[in-house]
Amino acid sequence: MSALRLISNRTSQQASSNSDYTWEYEYYEYGPVSFEGLKAHKYSIVIGFWVGLAVFVIFMFFVLTLLTKTGAPHQDNAEPSEKRFRMNSFVGDFGRPLESERVFSRQIAEESQSLFHFCINEVEHLDKAKQSQKGPGLENNVHFQEVPRSSGMFEEDVNCLTKFNIPNFVNTEQNSSLGEDDLLISEPPIILESKSIMQSSHRILD
Amino acid sequence: ENISDFSLNITDCTQVVVPEEVFFTVAAAGILENLLVLIAVVRNKNLHLPMYFFICSLAISDMLGSLYKTLENIFIILCKMGYLTRRGDFEKKLDDAMDSMFILSLLGSIFSLLAIAADRYITIFYALRYHNIMTLRRALVILAIIWTFCAGSSIAIALFSYEAATVIPFTILFPLMMFFILCLYVHMFLLARSHAKKIASLPTSTVHQRTNMKGAITLTIFLGVFLCCWAPFVLHILLARFCPHNPYCACYMSIFHVNGTLIMCNAIINPMIFAFRSPELRSTFKKMFCCAR
Numbered sequence: 001m002s003a004l005r006l007i008s009n010r011t012s013q014q015a016s017s018n019s020d021y022t023w024e025y026e027y028y029e030y031g032p033v034s035f036e037g038l039k040a041h042k043y044s045i046v047i048g049f050w051v052g053l054a055v056f057v058i059f060m061f062f063v064l065t066l067l068t069k070t071g072a073p074h075q076d077n078a079e080p081s082e083k084r085f086r087m088n089s090f091v092g093d094f095g096r097p098l099e100s101e102r103v104f105s106r107q108i109a110e111e112s113q114s115l116f117h118f119c120i121n122e123v124e125h126l127d128k129a130k131q132s133q134k135g136p137g138l139e140n141n142v143h144f145q146e147v148p149r150s151s152g153m154f155e156e157d158v159n160c161l162t163k164f165n166i167p168n169f170v171n172t173e174q175n176s177s178l179g180e181d182d183l184l185i186s187e188p189p190i191i192l193e194s195k196s197i198m199q200s201s202h203r204i205l206d
Numbered sequence: 207e208n209i210s211d212f213s214l215n216i217t218d219c220t221q222v223v224v225p226e227e228v229f230f231t232v233a234a235a236g237i238l239e240n241l242l243v244l245i246a247v248v249r250n251k252n253l254h255l256p257m258y259f260f261i262c263s264l265a266i267s268d269m270l271g272s273l274y275k276t277l278e279n280i281f282i283i284l285c286k287m288g289y290l291t292r293r294g295d296f297e298k299k300l301d302d303a304m305d306s307m308f309i310l311s312l313l314g315s316i317f318s319l320l321a322i323a324a325d326r327y328i329t330i331f332y333a334l335r336y337h338n339i340m341t342l343r344r345a346l347v348i349l350a351i352i353w354t355f356c357a358g359s360s361i362a363i364a365l366f367s368y369e370a371a372t373v374i375p376f377t378i379l380f381p382l383m384m385f386f387i388l389c390l391y392v393h394m395f396l397l398a399r400s401h402a403k404k405i406a407s408l409p410t411s412t413v414h415q416r417t418n419m420k421g422a423i424t425l426t427i428f429l430g431v432f433l434c435c436w437a438p439f440v441l442h443i444l445l446a447r448f449c450p451h452n453p454y455c456a457c458y459m460s461i462f463h464v465n466g467t468l469i470m471c472n473a474i475i476n477p478m479i480f481a482f483r484s485p486e487l488r489s490t491f492k493k494m495f496c497c498a499r
Contacts, residue, residue, distance in 0.1 A: 038453055042219055045458040049441060057430040060388075064422035067395055 219457035224467050229279055236272035236473030240265040243481045246490040253486060256345035257329075260321045261481050263349050267314030268473035274308040275470055306364035309376075312436065313356040315472075316383045319432065321348060322480065323390045330394050373447045380440050384433065391425050427479055435472030438465040 041047070243265045247253045281300070284290045290297050325345075329336050363376060398421060442458065442465055449455040481487055 040454070042453060042457045045445075045454045046461060049438070049458070053434060053437060057426060057433065060429065061422060061426040064392070064395065064425055067392070067399060067422070 219453075219460040222461045222464055224463045226279065226283075229275065229463075229467060229470075232467060232470045232474065233272040233276040233279070236470050237269050237276070239474060239477050240269040240272075242491065242494075243477050243487070244269075246481075246487055246494060249494070250486070250490040253490065254342065256340045256342060257322075257325055258484075258487070259342075259345050259349060260318060260325055263352070264315065264318035264322065264476055264480060267311050267318055268476050270307055270314065271311035272470050272473045274304055274311060275466055277304055277307075302364050306360040309360035309363050310356050313359055313379075314353065315432075315436070315476075316380065317352045317356060320383055320387055321352065323387045327390045327394060330397065373443060377440055377444050380436065384429065388429055391428070395421060395425065424479075431472060431475050431479065435468045435475075439469060 244262055247258050247262050281290070281297075281304070285297075325340060328339055332339055438461075442462055445452075445455040445458055450459075482491075
């Protein structure tokens with residue numbers, strides 16, 4: 001970068017000759033540097049810098065790995081796929097906005113259930129008046145297979161369901177199992193059956 | 207004893223040379239890749255989201271960095287062939303313009319990464335209110351502010367690079383931003399860990415130990431790549447300002463072109479770890495290439 005040229009603005013020495021490689025355009029104007037009497041290796045800054053950088057990155061990696069140790073025992077999944085806890089596929093869908101056509105698929109319906117709970121818990125923090133006003137209209141919204149984009153009911157919930165787009169930077173595998181990659185904010189236990197979902201949502205909103 | 211004014215001693219650190227072909231290839235690959243990302247986002251209406259706009263901003267700054275290096279390379283070749291003089295006024299102005307483009311690219315990269323991290327943070331911690339907080343208009347306003355600030359700073363730094371004062375804020379900004387981004391991501395991480403713990407305590411959950419590593423690996427790659435690609439150059443600027451005559455510093459500065467190549471490698475790697483991780487973007491690419499055939 002030739003800003004460096006301005007830093008050492010010397011024209012006294014033309015160290016560059018035409019036989020030198022073209023890269024020496026204005027970068028050699030640092031003047032004569034004496035290399036005598038060096039105590040350490042001449043590339044010590046280079047080596048020290050790169051070693052330091054590598055150590056720092058590895059240290060950061062180990063710190064992050066330690067942070068992610070969940071400490072939970074490994075459990076085998078003996079559940080059938082329908083009742084299987086579908087957090088993992090939700091986790092895998094981070095990068096994909098929930099478009100309305102996807103909501104209609106059964107797999108996504110289960111994800112939506114967990115999403116809905118996630119939305120519900122945030123709803124608790126929202127304005128109560130707003131919730132009570134729109135409370136009666138919830139029945140229309142509980143049928144996840146038909147949730148319309150513009151229901152107007154809990155605009156944020158619907159937006160959350162249809163356009164939820166968590167960045168997929170932690171996990172992009174479609175069927176990856178749950179690890180620390182789960183970024184839900186819902187509180188466990190999360191009930192999967194649709195009946196109890198409707199009940200709990202009614203409870204929260206009334 | 208070699209006490210000569212013409213420092214061509216054997217013990218000297220001569221400039222480490224990167225072949226022109228390597229340079230051009232790396233730069234062209236960076237420009238093409240980021241251009242593809244931009245085209246994909248523009249063409250696909252589903253990708254008109256704040257998250258992808260920030261990724262585009264990162265792609266633009268990467269493109270500027272690679273473009274700068276390409277232009278500099280061409281400039282040097284023209285100088286070598288004699289079409290341009292080294293000391294002319296026009297060349298100096300061109301040089302300054304290119305320097306400011308490079309600083310613009312660096313600042314743009316840093317702020318884009320910061321914007322991406324902040325966007326993800328808001329997505330996770332304010333998920334339900336995300337679409338009210340981060341509307342498309344606000345995202346565009348944020349990007350406009352970022353790029354105006356970067357453009358102003360780059361022009362100011364390029365014009366006033368004589369002063370020591372410009373180098374110091376520049377080199378302080380870099381680790382500060384890195385640290386801030388790291389804090390944002392670690393906080394997101396801690397939340398993910400606490401939720402993983404809660405989910406794992408459920409009777410019907412499946413926990414695989416190996417996926418615990420994935421988030422740590424991803425985050426390390428993010429920050430490690432940025433650090434490894436930009437930090438050598440930032441150190442170079444510091445050393446050039448404060449100890450140009452020290453032999454150790456001079457030896458570090460002799461690998462300047464390797465540092466430049468690293469910056470261009472960053473332009474190639476960034477789309478892979480940000481843009482291409484989105485399935486939507488990948489499917490847009492496939493469509494683009496399938497239609498082209």
